[in-house]
Amino acid sequence: MKNLIFTFLVWVVSAMVSASVFAETPALKPIDQYYAHASASEWAEALPIIRSLVEADPSMPSRWFQYGTCLEALELYPGAISAFKSAYELDSTDYGAQYRIFKNYALAGDAAGFVAFARAEVLKTPGIIELIAQRQEFKEITSSKAYQEFLSQL
Numbered sequence: 001m002k003n004l005i006f007t008f009l010v011w012v013v014s015a016m017v018s019a020s021v022f023a024e025t026p027a028l029k030p031i032d033q034y035y036a037h038a039s040a041s042e043w044a045e046a047l048p049i050i051r052s053l054v055e056a057d058p059s060m061p062s063r064w065f066q067y068g069t070c071l072e073a074l075e076l077y078p079g080a081i082s083a084f085k086s087a088y089e090l091d092s093t094d095y096g097a098q099y100r101i102f103k104n105y106a107l108a109g110d111a112a113g114f115v116a117f118a119r120a121e122v123l124k125t126p127g128i129i130e131l132i133a134q135r136q137e138f139k140e141i142t143s144s145k146a147y148q149e150f151l152s153q154l
Helices: 002-022 030-039 043-056 061-073 077-090 095-108 111-124 128-134 136-142 145-152
Strands: none
Touching: 030 043, 030 061, 043 061, 061 077, 061 095, 077 095, 095 111, 095 136, 111 128, 111 145, 128 136
16 A cells, blocks of 8 residues: 555656646747847847837837837838837937937938938037047948038038
């Protein structure tokens, strides 16, 4: 009888251990999934995740920024500009978003968009022209005719 009880207890413990070993690990939260893909530069996989997070709560500037980062990495510059603008509209002190807007206009080769944004930003941040002039990644776009005309009107 003792052997039967012992065998039964061993069977119960084995079943419990097996169940816990083979139990599904809980799924990562969507933001953690996004970070995992982003940190591995798996932008195509990260995109639908961050898009769904933005759609679920469009009031979070950080989500818009992450969305813009993802779009920028995928070289979808117009979408990135729009996402960074949303982040910047929600948090007008996010100068990282402001910079990324300028950067994506430059990456897109959109001198007209760059100038239009610079025209609006110079009113809010008068020193922005000097900051733009210091950035190597803006050299090509700031030498454009459209940007030079803008400067001459200041």
